[in-house]
Amino acid sequence: MTDQLHPMTPHQLPFYIVKPGETDVLMIVMGIFLILVVLGVGNLYLQLHTLPERMAHKSQKLQFEIVAVLGLLALFTHIHLFWIAGLLLALVDLPDFGTPLRSIAGAVERIADASDGGGADEKWEERKAATAATGTEKAEPGVAKGSHTPKQEVASHA
Numbered sequence: 001m002t003d004q005l006h007p008m009t010p011h012q013l014p015f016y017i018v019k020p021g022e023t024d025v026l027m028i029v030m031g032i033f034l035i036l037v038v039l040g041v042g043n044l045y046l047q048l049h050t051l052p053e054r055m056a057h058k059s060q061k062l063q064f065e066i067v068a069v070l071g072l073l074a075l076f077t078h079i080h081l082f083w084i085a086g087l088l089l090a091l092v093d094l095p096d097f098g099t100p101l102r103s104i105a106g107a108v109e110r111i112a113d114a115s116d117g118g119g120a121d122e123k124w125e126e127r128k129a130a131t132a133a134t135g136t137e138k139a140e141p142g143v144a145k146g147s148h149t150p151k152q153e154v155a156s157h158a
Contacts, residue, residue: 049075052083056090063094 016026049071056067070086073079 049083052086052090055087059090060094060096060098062098063089 018024052067053064053071056064067086067090070082070089074081074083074086
């Protein structure tokens, strides 16, 4: 085999056309460039996609989980409204309802424990003795004056 060109071939070929049997350097460079661009754009897309989740990471656990689920739904269903909803939810700080509700639940438990222990009857007797000593007896709502049925007393925060 001869290494000669076809007689109709022009004598000045562009640099990107290689002779048969030679390595196409431009194709290898462009292949590596294409792989790097695809990986870079994919990384940029995933960074943008996880933006709401990273923003909600510093917020409450429930809000973070909701934003994460919305992000996954947007990723797998390609419904961009889920991503927008997750972004808006990550931007808004939800009020903390959990802490006050836990405080109220703890206070109610303490009240329930105090009233179940039978301490109300003792407090009733102490108050009755104190009012008898001072001579002033106030009628309580719902209890007739002079009645001997003890009213359940509930500890209050006030």
